[in-house]
Amino acid sequence: MGNRFKELEKTHKKLDDAQRQLIQSERMASVGQLAAGVAHEINNPIGFVISNYETLTEYVEVLNRLLDKVPKVEKDSSVMKEITDIWQEEDVDFIMSDVNSLLTASKGGLKRVQDIVAGLKSFSHSDASSYTPISLNDCIEDSIQLVWNELKYNCELVKNLAEISTIKANFGQIEQVIVNMLINAKHAMEEGGTITISTVNAENKVTLTISDTGSGISEKNQEKLFTPFFTTKPVGVGTGLGLSISYGILQDHGAEISVESQLGVGTTFKIVFPAYSE
Structure with missing residues (x-):
């Protein structure tokens, strides 16, 4: 034994x-x-x-x-x-x-x-073992700064960041998730569009929502989004690991992620974190 x-x-x-x-x-x-x-x-x-x-x-x-x-x-x-x-x-x-x-x-x-x-x-x-109380809004601002050159030419960025509780998280890993979401949103809007990032407190949860007005994802593909190596991008673009790794990171943080999408209308990812309390 x-x-x-x-x-x-x-x-x-x-x-x-x-x-x-x-x-x-x-x-x-x-x-x-x-x-x-x-x-x-x-x-x-x-x-x-x-x-x-x-x-x-x-x-x-x-x-x-x-x-x-x-x-x-x-x-x-x-x-x-x-x-x-x-x-x-x-x-x-x-x-x-x-x-x-x-x-x-x-x-x-x-x-x-x-x-x-x-x-x-x-x-x-980022030290993978380092979980500390962080500001999700600060993490969002840093992520936007990293990808701004990707977004600024054909994307309108709307931020609705409320006063929210801190979350206990690995700053670099959550940044990685947000960067991946923003790049995916940009790729879904090759002709331009709007990305909206919102945060809100609800009970003991902190919710992050990232929406785009891009091409949308079919219901069939939505079921496979978090599967390793699955991608809707052309061959040679992306690894197909971004969302599956993001899913794993969020699971490790006790967070939940969901997606709503409509072809030709756009996609919304919602991530719900447990609020941190000492």
Whole structure:
């Protein structure tokens, strides 16, 4: 009996390890898929920070010309006229006001890059055993940031995020689920459409709803959605593991997922988490 229990324990551990590896592999596949978009999202703020830096360099040169002349005023009163001329020619009043604007914009751009990198790091290096009280709304915002370049060109994004209870979860894994849902929604709306993300508290539950106005899923295919390797995408697009892995992650979190869809109208996924209470 003891040996049998040990064998079962060993088998269970192997299955757990395999599941963790599968989740991580799918996450890395998502990172690869998102890489170009994330690079673009980083490149934009970096581009204007560099542009601002070049402008600030020109401003510093003008201010240095002025500062170089200040010590000479005492010895030569005509230098004051040179300072006044430079001040007017270079419009130093504008420079002084513009410096603050450029620094504020640059700080905002660098903060955006920092947030994107932090989100990507959280997404790709999640400790599978780490379950902590988290804000589902924060997780949604981070997920949107990761996939924004995928969505922004032909999708309207509507957010209805209510004040909700925390949930006890692995932040990176829930992010993985949301990213997968958003990418699927985008793929269902190749001609454009609307994605609506909502959160709400109900009793001791926190509900996340993600809806799209895409092509919809047939009743027959809805039954297979969470089956490993099943996909409605063309051959070579996707692994067919995204939703089945998401389903497994949500089961591990004690969450329930359901789907409603109508061909030509769209699809709604509803995920219900137990609210966290100490």
